[in-house]
Amino acid sequence: MFTYLRFNFLTFPSMNKREKEEAVYLKQLGKRIKTLRKEKGIKQVELAYSCEIEKQSMSRIEAGNTNPSILLLRKIAEILDVRLSELFEF
Numbered sequence: 584m585f586t587y588l589r590f591n592f593l594t595f596p597s598m599n600k601r602e603k604e605e606a607v608y609l610k611q612l613g614k615r616i617k618t619l620r621k622e623k624g625i626k627q628v629e630l631a632y633s634c635e636i637e638k639q640s641m642s643r644i645e646a647g648n649t650n651p652s653i654l655l656l657r658k659i660a661e662i663l664d665v666r667l668s669e670l671f672e673f
């Protein structure tokens with residue numbers, strides 16, 4: 584059986600300044616997507632299904648734990664009925 588260790592990448596000591604800034608940026612992006620989704624009254628699972636991804640993947644995006652592709656961000660913006668640029672207004 585494998586052991587999986589999870590680190591909080593915002594405090595992981597070996598991260599350089601750029602990596603930390605990128606991690607913060609992804610957290611902000613995820614928070615913005617979550618805020619827009621909730622404003623539209625859409626459940627996370629519904630957004631994930633509409634984007635053709637797993638709920639867990641959407642959860643990781645909203646938590647800022649993954650870097651979504653521009654094409655996926657475009658899909659998210661379409662489903663949330665916002666301009667793609669609005670996802671980055673944080």
